[in-house]
Amino acid sequence: MATYVRNNWFWWVVTLTALAPMGWLAWRALTNSLGVDPVNTVNNVSGRAAMIVLFFSLACTPLNTIFGFRRALTVRRSLGLIAFAYASLHLLNFVGLDYGFDWNLIVQDAVLDKPYILAGSLALLLLALLAITSTRGWMRRLGRNWKRLHRLVYAAGVLVVLHFLWQAKAAERWEPLMYGGVLAALLLVRVPAVRNWLVRQRGARSARVSRPRAAQAD
């Protein structure tokens, strides 16, 4: 028991935190307090949660490689799946509550006329593909290709930012642009040259900290 807690507390804390917006939505739905426009509330909360959780899952690998925070790797898959769950809710809300499952209207009104919906749909398709192939079995079956396939998560991230940016009004563009900046930083630290430089910086600093006498002697 104590060992289980020691090994898994981080996973539980992160997973439950990432699921908190889902709980909040469920509670508001049950108490009929989703606001004047529930469709809009669910859309905004689920869309934002999907994107933010996705970005946290993108941060896991660099947290390990650059900062040596190995625990981050234990939550990567869980965060990716939760992002997919939020995105699925986001789609279900769109198709069901917003468009009332009117497929004709969805096709001509949404798919043909709204480019941002196309970007969102592609992103969701990629997330679905990654969710399905996130199991150990698929990892084994795909071998080296698994890593290549799962780099598509960055393409999904770019599509999500485009999706957000395209539907925002001029006055509100700062928010998708801000998330775009976050994504750009996450992409940048995965460029080998940048990553290696950051690792060296860190190495140098920790070396100074661990050898203060040597530093003084200089």
Place this chain on the structure above:
Amino acid sequence: MVKISPSEITPEHVFLNRRRFMAAAGATAGALALAGCSTTPLSGRATDLVESDSPAVVVRRPQNLPPALAHTEPTASVNQDELGDPLNKFEEITNYNNFYEFSTNKESVAREAAGFNSYPWQVEITGLVNNPMVLDIDDIYKRYPQEERIYRLRCVEAWSMVIPWVGFPISAILKDAEPKSEARYVRFVTVYRPEEMRGQRSGILDWPYQEGLRMDEAMHPLAILATGMYGKPLTNQQGAPIRLVVPWKYGFKSIKSVVTLEVTDTIPDTTWSAAAPHEYGFYANVNPNVNHPRWSQASERRIGENGRRPTLMFNGYEEEVAYLYAGMDLTRSY
């Protein structure tokens, strides 16, 4: 704007006592007269005090309201529009507002606008008119018969409501101002009060908000200046105390908390078309066949309903207003 001397502002305990006294007396007319003389010795205008969220803010409201605005509970003469669709609830209409002067979050505007001083208020009618005027809101209530108008409101964001406005045709005020022969357009301006409107302290739009109508649009009997809704004065979040309502155009044309009507001979700049000219034009007529560059306008979500309904040409007022645009290419004049 008329300055209110401190003596005109009744301390809250006096107000509360007066309320108790009024209840005891049971004679509304007498109590109103008493209230009138005790609060406004200078102008004779009756004012009242109500508490807002923050105790530091004193919000005044008019007391001598015309009957059409004097209901204590939300009141409408019918419960549906002429197409048979139900009115939206008072709570829906007053908690879902696009009013960037207060917040870009439609459900936060009511809270952010709670401390806004919409009384006293003056509207200036100026520009190419023979009879420029500055009208006090109380004069407006008195001068122009306030009537109920049940209108659909279609937002450019593709949601809609049915709203029982109270107001009067803009044409009435314009006729009194006597536009000169060269008059072509009317420009409308929202109050500029960054100290009370936090959105105006940001650069998200060019403040103050401005809108415009062609003269024949403004003179159309369906185009009104609204002073109330559901039998009560407008709430701050709806653009108190007076706003434009042009039901066949997207909601952003219906400018809120108006202080200036300027008659011009040139097409006025409008806030949204200045911010994004390829997305928002001067006309902004509701049109299911002309899409917003980034989304379809063919359907809309009626607040309070699930699913979508088709958007109607000119928001369902085609028979009344289509002639205004005869011969125009509405895909270009969007």
